[in-house]
Amino acid sequence: MSRLLPREAVVVEEAPSHRPALQAHLPIRDWGGFYTMASGGLGYSLPAAVGIALAHPGRRIAAIIGDGSMMYSIQALWTAAQRVLPLTVIVVNNSGYGAMRSFSRVMGAEGVPGIDLPGLDFVTLAQGMGCPGLRVDDPGLLTDALSAALRNEGPMLVEVAVDAAIPTLYHKS
Secondary structure, eight states: OTTTSOTTOEEEEEOGGGHHHHHHHSOOOSTTSEEEOOTTOOSOHHHHHHHHHHHSTTOOEEEEEEHHHHTTSTTHHHHHHHHTOOEEEEEEEOSBOHHHHHHHHHTTOOSOTTOBOTTOOHHHHHHHTTOOEEEEOSGGGHHHHHHHHHHOSSOEEEEEEOOSOOOOOSOOO
16 A cells, blocks of 8 residues: 555545554655544544545545444545545455454453444445445455555545454553
């Protein structure tokens, strides 16, 4: 992603279970070039990305959002499609709330309901709102899919299937 993004692109991130990897590999290039959520609130990033795109006409916005976070405000894709915003939405789909999976382990809670989100099809959901999309199951196809989405004049969603296993994000003290 860091090699493909235009220099002036703005990144909006809300993928808590993948944040450490993203921050290790995706440089923050400029002041105002990176936005993220705070304090565990979910659903911020997609509407924020739309707002940033509206505030900066013509500037490419890349929103990297976990599947759980995406479900809070997916309807913002409709606005992006109606306004033909230069927005690339990457949905990191681990079939659930990965951060909550990790946190529940630390708390010793087993079988927490509502953490797993199997069977969501973000490409179909996006298409239903007028936003084209691609699903990537093979890592070898990721670069081509991201390149296509970043070249698209308007919004485009790329759903990236990742392993549901998560690293330890939270540790017992």
